[in-house]
Amino acid sequence: MSPEPESAFEIMQRLKGIVDIPSGTSDEVVWSIAKNYQKIRLKAKDPSLVQAAKKIAIRAIIDRTLHQLGPTKMPMVRKRVEYAPGEEGEIDVSGTLDNIHSLREINPKDIILERKELKHIACVLMIDASLSMTGEKLAMATSSIAVLAHRLKGIEYGVVLFENRANVIKKMDAEADLEKLIGDLLDLNAMGYTNIEEGLRAGINELEKAKTTDRIGIIVTDGNYTMGHDPRQTASLFPKLHVIMTTGLDAREDICSGMAQRGKGKMYEIKNYEEMPGVLYSIIKTFHLRLHQRGGMREK
Numbered sequence: 001m002s003p004e005p006e007s008a009f010e011i012m013q014r015l016k017g018i019v020d021i022p023s024g025t026s027d028e029v030v031w032s033i034a035k036n037y038q039k040i041r042l043k044a045k046d047p048s049l050v051q052a053a054k055k056i057a058i059r060a061i062i063d064r065t066l067h068q069l070g071p072t073k074m075p076m077v078r079k080r081v082e083y084a085p086g087e088e089g090e091i092d093v094s095g096t097l098d099n100i101h102s103l104r105e106i107n108p109k110d111i112i113l114e115r116k117e118l119k120h121i122a123c124v125l126m127i128d129a130s131l132s133m134t135g136e137k138l139a140m141a142t143s144s145i146a147v148l149a150h151r152l153k154g155i156e157y158g159v160v161l162f163e164n165r166a167n168v169i170k171k172m173d174a175e176a177d178l179e180k181l182i183g184d185l186l187d188l189n190a191m192g193y194t195n196i197e198e199g200l201r202a203g204i205n206e207l208e209k210a211k212t213t214d215r216i217g218i219i220v221t222d223g224n225y226t227m228g229h230d231p232r233q234t235a236s237l238f239p240k241l242h243v244i245m246t247t248g249l250d251a252r253e254d255i256c257s258g259m260a261q262r263g264k265g266k267m268y269e270i271k272n273y274e275e276m277p278g279v280l281y282s283i284i285k286t287f288h289l290r291l292h293q294r295g296g297m298r299e300k
Contacts, residue, residue, distance in 0.1 A: 006052050008033060015053070018043050034060040034136050037186050058182045061136060065143040068277040072151050119291050122156040122172065122210030123149075123284065126203040128221035128246070129161040130194040137273040139185040141220055142169070144277040146178045148284060155284070158206035161188070162199030164227050172209040196221055196255075197228035204237050216287050217241040217263065218280065223252035235259035242283050243267045244276070 006014075008029045012021045019039045021032050033040070034057035044050050125145045129138055142159050149155040158172035159181075169184065170176045200219065207215050217238040223245060225231060232255065235241050241263025245256040247270070260267040268279050 005055070008056055011049070011052055011056060014046075014049055015040065015044070030056055030060040031064065033057055034064075037136060041187065054183060054186060057136065057186055058139075058179050061139045061143050061182055062147065062178065064274065065140065065147050065277050068274055069144075069147065069151075069281055070278075072148065072281060119214065119288060120154045120156070120212040121284070121287060121291070122207060122212050122215045124158045124160065124172065124203040124207045124215075124217050125280075126160040126162060126166075126199045126217065126219040126221075128163075128194060128196070128199070128219075129167075129188065130163045130192060130226075136186065138188060139182045140273045141276050142185055143178070143182055144280045145218075146170075146176065146181065147277070148281060150178070156210050156212065158203075158209075160199055160202045160206065161185075162195060162202065164193035164195050164198075166195070166198045166202035168202055168206060172206045193227045194221070194225050195227035196223070196225040196231035196259075197234050200231055200234040200237070200241075200259075204234075207238070214287075214291055215239050216265075216284070218244060218283060219259065220244045220246065220276070221256070222246045222248055222250055223255035223259070224250045225252075225255065231255065232258040232262050235263040238263045238265075240287070241265045244279055245269050246273075247271050 008026060011033060012023070012029055015021050015033075019036045021029060021036060023029070024032070033053055037053055037057040040053045041050055044053070123145065125141065127138060127141050138161065145157050145159065149157050156172055157170065158168065159170035161167045161169055170181060196219070199221075200217075203217050203219070207217060215238075217240065219241065221243070223243075235258075241259060242265040243256045243260040243263070245251060245253065245267055253267075257267045266283075268283070270276060270279060
C-alpha cells in the first residue's frame with residue numbers, strides 16, 4: 001500500500017527553517033504554501049518535500065479559483081428547428097400554427113420545435129510572464145480560464161505566456177490536464193523582458209484555429225513593454241480584445257487603454273490576481289450576452 005499523502009500542517013512542519021509558513025487555519029496554511037512554492041522549490045533540498053508542496057499548491061490554486069468564481073451560469077439561446085425523428089425540443093405552438101395551411105393535411109415538417117442551446121465561443125488568454133509575475137499568479141490566471149471552460153462548457157480556449165518571446169502553453173485545438181498545466185506554471189522561471197507585441201501575435205494565431213467565429217482575446221499585463229514594437233497597432237487585429245491591467249508603479253495605462261480601444265474592447269484594472277477569476281467570468285458572460293442579443297450561432 002502507498003503511504004497516505006502528507007497534510008498541509010505536516011508539510012508546514014517540514015518547511016521550518018526553509019521558508020516561513022505562518023500558522024493559521026488549514027485553508028490559510030495551504031494558500032501560504034502555494035504563494036511560497038517558488039521559494040520552497042529553490043531552497044528545499046529534499047525532492048519529496050518539493051513534490052508534496054507542489055501537490056498542495058496545485059490543489060490550493062484550483063480551490064481558490066473555484067471560491068473566487070462562485071456560482072457560474074451562461075445565458076442559453078432559443079433555437080427553432082423543423083421536426084425530424086430524434087430531434088429534441090418542445091413544440092413551438094405559434095410557429096407550428098403559422099406553418100399549417102390546412103388542418104386536413106399536416107406535414108411533419110410543419111411542426112416547429114424550440115430548444116435551448118449554449119453559444120460556443122473561443123477565447124485566447126495572453127498572460128505577461130515577465131519578472132514581476134510569480135508562479136502562483138500565472139497559475140491563478142490560467143486556472144481561471146480552464147475552470148471556466150470546464151464549468152460553462154461551450155468555450156474553446158488557448159493560453160499564451162509571453163516575456164521576451166511568446167510560448168503557447170495550451171493550444172486552442174488541444175485538450176489540457178489542468179493539474180499538469182498549473183504544475184508547469186508553478187515551476188516556470190519568470191524572465192525580465194516584456195514583448196507584448198509577440199504575445200498578441202501568438203494569441204491571434206491561436207484564435208484563428210478556433211471552430212467558432214465568435215472569438216475574443218484577453219490579455220493580462222501592466223502594459224510596460226521593454227521589447228518589440230508598440231503593441232497598440234497589433235491589438236487592432238483582434239475581433240475583440242479586452243485588457244486586464246495589473247496595477248503597479250511600472251503600469252502603463254496609456255498602452256493598456258490604447259490596446260483595448262484598438263481592439264474594440266474594454267480595459268479592466270486588478271490589484272491582485274485573486275480578482276482574476278471574477279473579472280474573466282464577467283468578460284466572458286458579457287460577451288455571451290451580447291451574442292445572445294445579436295442572435296444566431298455562427299459556426300464554421
